[in-house]
Amino acid sequence: xxxxxxxxxxxxxxxxxxxxxxxxxxxxxxxxxxxxxxxxxxxxxxxxxxxxxxxxxxxxxxxxxxxxxxxxxxxxxxxxxxxxxxxxxxxxxx
Numbered sequence: 001x002x003x004x005x006x007x008x009x010x011x012x013x014x015x016x017x018x019x020x021x022x023x024x025x026x027x028x029x030x031x032x033x034x035x036x037x038x039x040x041x042x043x044x045x046x047x048x049x050x051x052x053x054x055x056x057x058x059x060x061x062x063x064x065x066x067x068x069x070x071x072x073x074x075x076x077x078x079x080x081x082x083x084x085x086x087x088x089x090x091x092x093x094x
Contacts, residue, residue, distance in 0.1 A: 001026045004053070022051035027065070029056045032090040038069040056089070063089040 001007070004024025005016040033041075033056060042065055045052040054065040061079035068075055074085040077093065084093045 001028075003055070022053050023048070025052060025054045026057050026062070027054055029058055029090075032088070033068070035068060038065055042066060042069040058089045060089065060092050 002010060002024070003026050005021055006023055008014070009016040038056075041054075045054060045065075055062045056065055056068060058077070061077040061084075063075050063077050068089070074087055075089060077084050077086045077089045079093060081093070086093065
């Protein structure tokens with residue numbers, strides 16, 4: 001789905017986008033996405049005509065695709081209860 005300023009504009013009709021706006025997307029990912037697959041997806045998105053910021057929505061929160069595709073072992077999982085550094089965003093936070 002579309003979020004961010006593009007989502008706001010689509011939902012309200014109020015102009016929020018400009019020539020330098022990035023496209024904020026949400027991808028529901030109920031099953032784990034391998035980090036190699038995340039890197040492949042990110043490489044494709046980085047060739048888009050505009051900057052794309054994609055959040056992976058797991059059953060336990062959201063993680064930035066760019067972060068999941070990166071080299072860090074732990075990533076920031078944003079949950080309703082706050083943000084947590086986790087090894088696997090598809091596992092419940094203890």
